[in-house]
Amino acid sequence: MMMVRKSKGLGERHQKILDFIADYQREHKHPPSIREIGEYCEISSTSVVNYYLDQLEKNGHIERDRKISRGVRLTNSTPLSEMFRVPVLGVIQAGEPIPIPASDFTSFTAEDTIDVAMSLMPTKEKGKDLFALQVQGESMIDAMVNDGDIIILKPVQEARNGEMVAVWLSDRNETTLKFFFKEKDRYRLQPANPTMQPIYVNKSEPLEIKGRVVMVIRKIERHM
């Protein structure tokens, strides 16, 4: 018979404690005490909390300042309440489909992440399901997006008029970033660059909206 508990090194109890520390930190601006953790997680003894805390520390999930009140903090994720941590799921380029988030990527696995200040986030885009892609190639210059840029988008299947979306045109084998407009019996995909002409997609053609672009970040290291 298999052991149910400790199935993969991080039990339900561990996760609950981790979540609580994050929530508490975000709400109170300071870490919880051992007893507060115990109360929330329905652990009646401080020694048990300490027991789990020790394990979490060994696994590298938290850091502790021994002997110091509320000296617990998360290590990895560490969304310091003012930051958004967005996973970079891959690259986006004209000729390839878009990597979309797995169903349960709440606890995104390792890979690259980027931090974005809350204050930069447009319109409370606080849905934690945002993800990022790095643009490869210069095929999206009509969207004012350059090679190497990072675009942050929200996974959606539908769009309202005027929103910038990442779409996959399976007929044309093409991924593109455009402003989306639904017209009588076609879709108009308008480039961000106003000097360029829109493309039209008949409604009979397949058009998969993969996400709505929320932000574009360009880091300029050097060039050419």
Added chain:
Amino acid sequence: MMMVRKSKGLGERHQKILDFIADYQREHKHPPSIREIGEYCEISSTSVVNYYLDQLEKNGHIERDRKISRGVRLTNSTPLSEMFRVPVLGVIQAGEPIPIPASDFTSFTAEDTIDVAMSLMPTKEKGKDLFALQVQGESMIDAMVNDGDIIILKPVQEARNGEMVAVWLSDRNETTLKFFFKEKDRYRLQPANPTMQPIYVNKSEPLEIKGRVVMVIRKIERHM
């Protein structure tokens, strides 16, 4: 005779405490205790520290969670050690000169600021003298920069080949963002959009480099 102490509501003692809290927080990842503050600021009594903390709280400089260990935190600036706070000095547009930072804008005055995660900063661009401008108009689409974009730049007067700079051509009354190249007896200003042609500036023409572009941020709220 004037009172020297308490000259403007924030004495030297207050400032020292504020600085210490910031330093301590940055180094230890958690706030200091009253006694630790006292020790550093050479205050022998916890009640005196408490005395100052109360004042700082009234003035809105800190927040306190009463009865809770280490329940002190800074309110205003709060650059959480993982953030860069960059002042937005104004707008940049084709027909106008660039607002450049005042000589001593270390303590930038109120105005708008944006937060950028440290981890997004290219190549340890940690010189705290970065500043930001908001792009107005669509005149810089050849630099892949759109209306409303925010560009972050470092104030420099000279540039190396291949760097993207903001230049002011006083003869032409024009501000522009281009990749900078020095050639035999002229400057080549190369648009970021590879489909567009460079412009050339003779070395006899005045060309003022105002800053090197470090990052471009585009928030897409809605459009058109």
Added chain:
DNA sequence: CTTGACACAGAACAGGCGTTCGAGTATCAT
């Protein structure tokens, strides 16, 4: 001079809080 606000010290109190220890209870491999 008296008064009172202000800055500070010191001590003591009462919880808060991390730590440690002894002991009990499952589950599983041998």
Added chain:
DNA sequence: ATGATACTCGAACGCCTGTTCTGTGTCAAG
């Protein structure tokens, strides 16, 4: 059965820490 491992509990110890109270010296205003 037996022992090992994982997990849980409760209590006690002792330092940590915020709070509060009393007292002292300074300085400006009345």
